[in-house]
Amino acid sequence: WYQRRVREEPEEKKTNHNAVERKYRYSINDKIMELKAMLIPKDTKIQKSGVLRKAIEHINKLQSTVDKLKYDNVQLKKKQDILEENIYGGCFTQNCWGVDPNRNWDADWGKSGVSSNPCSLVYPGAAPFDQLNTAAVRD
Numbered sequence: 001w002y003q004r005r006v007r008e009e010p011e012e013k014k015t016n017h018n019a020v021e022r023k024y025r026y027s028i029n030d031k032i033m034e035l036k037a038m039l040i041p042k043d044t045k046i047q048k049s050g051v052l053r054k055a056i057e058h059i060n061k062l063q064s065t066v067d068k069l070k071y072d073n074v075q076l077k078k079k080q081d082i083l084e085e086n087i088y089g090g091c092f093t094q095n096c097w098g099v100d101p102n103r104n105w106d107a108d109w110g111k112s113g114v115s116s117n118p119c120s121l122v123y124p125g126a127a128p129f130d131q132l133n134t135a136a137v138r139d
Helices: 011-039 048-088 132-138
Strands: none
Touching: 011 048
16 A cells, blocks of 8 residues: 655665775775784684684783783882982982082081072081081091
8 A cells, every 4th residue: 555665876876885885894804804913823714703802802901911010110109209218318309419518518507508408409418517428528
């Protein structure tokens, strides 16, 4: 009782569509073959879905390794910070020079032109001659 109308599309449109689909299919197949060459021993027979599954497994392993390395890096950075704090007394940065030997003498120690910041270029130290090098010159 109902007759369906069939709409005919021009043959050229189907041909163009098929060419585009073929291009994408070849591109995808080429990429799958590249993955197979990277991940699977030569002459091993495996379907495309198996190659993709192996690639996903490999990516997951790499992500796990990256996460572990990030964690290890954070832990090592914390240990480095603790060591630097213990060795350099909290004064170890790119712009931190420590005690200025010219200002570590007892004559007018800490009166002018100095800073109480241990990372300042003009830090005189905690006390006159508290550095081994200035004490050695004095003695």
